[in-house]
Amino acid sequence: MRGEPPAGDPCAAPVLLSVGETEWRAYDAWPPTPPPSTVREAMRRARALQGEGRFATLRRVAGGRHRVASGGGDAGPDRRTWPSRWSPQRVALVLVIVAALAIVPFGGWSAAVDGPTGPLPRQALDEVSEGLPWNVTITGGRLLDDQPPLLRATTPGNRWVIILATVEVTADTSRSDTADILRISGAEGLVTEAPDTVAIVSDLTTHPYLHPGLPESVLFAWEQSASAPVPTEVEVTIFSKTFRPDTLSGMRQWLDWTPRAVVRVPIVDRRGL
Secondary structure, rough: OOOOOOOOOOHOEEEEEEOOEEEEEEEOOOOOOOOOOOHHHHHHHHHHHHHHHOOOEEEEEEEHHEEEOOOOOOOOOOOOOOOOOOHHHHHHHHHHHHOOOOOOOHHHHHHHHOOEEEOOOEEEEEOOOOOOOOEEEEEEEHHHHHEOOOOOOOOOOOOOOEEEEEEEEEOEEEEEOOOOOOOEOOOOOOOOOOOEEEEOOOOOEEEHHHHHHHHOEEEEEEEEEOOOOOOOOEEEEEEEEEEEEOOOOOOEEEEEEEEEEEEEEOOOOOOOO
16 A cells, blocks of 8 residues: 555554444554544445555454455455545436436346356346355346446447346455456457446446445446347356465465356346436
8 A cells, every 4th residue: 555654653553443243443544534433434435545546455354353454455456446536427427327227127047057067056136146255146237328437438339238236245355356256148249258347336436345244236337339239138157266275376365266157137228318
């Protein structure tokens, strides 16, 4: 993290928080500010630091506790985020996108897809896929026009395939590798295999850090060529990782990116709304 406090400065010491029956440890930001008094305030501060290009995570410690750490951890280097300040334009964009993503009840089972050891489990829409380092519940799919600055196509006229999911980190530390959670198939003309954009629905924070035990509604967006057929459904593959020693370095890391479940998701066309 940039701007580390001087050695021995009291602001570098952990601050113990008690929220209900859960104890949390938070490392105060530098320069000094009042320590957070609630879990949500700790999360808000962590996101604000990330928006400033600084590094902050939540970490699970012994006994199911968590801490907010400004530096270190598994979340890795900071990635692109929106500024933490809420402008009128950003508020308006959030309202437009939330309206376009409004939940429409539907369901369905996916077809079997082969994994490394045979067909993957078939999950229903709104069914939790449990595992490490995240639990994932696919909740819907949408087709959207450009929504700048969040969704800005590389070619004018291209559209966006959106998958909505609830994600809860089950690892002990915050995760920033959110682009590894999902892949889709059944939609032609995608510009990239990985999602172009991953964002938290509530505030449109892009490439977010997700924190242990705190579920978030997340959107995954793929740019699709305007010349490709309009998809009416896609298959979503959910991936997992394994925490184990690296065979070369011996350091324990999240490795073995592996498909674990597949969901067939209807795509609701929300273009022009």
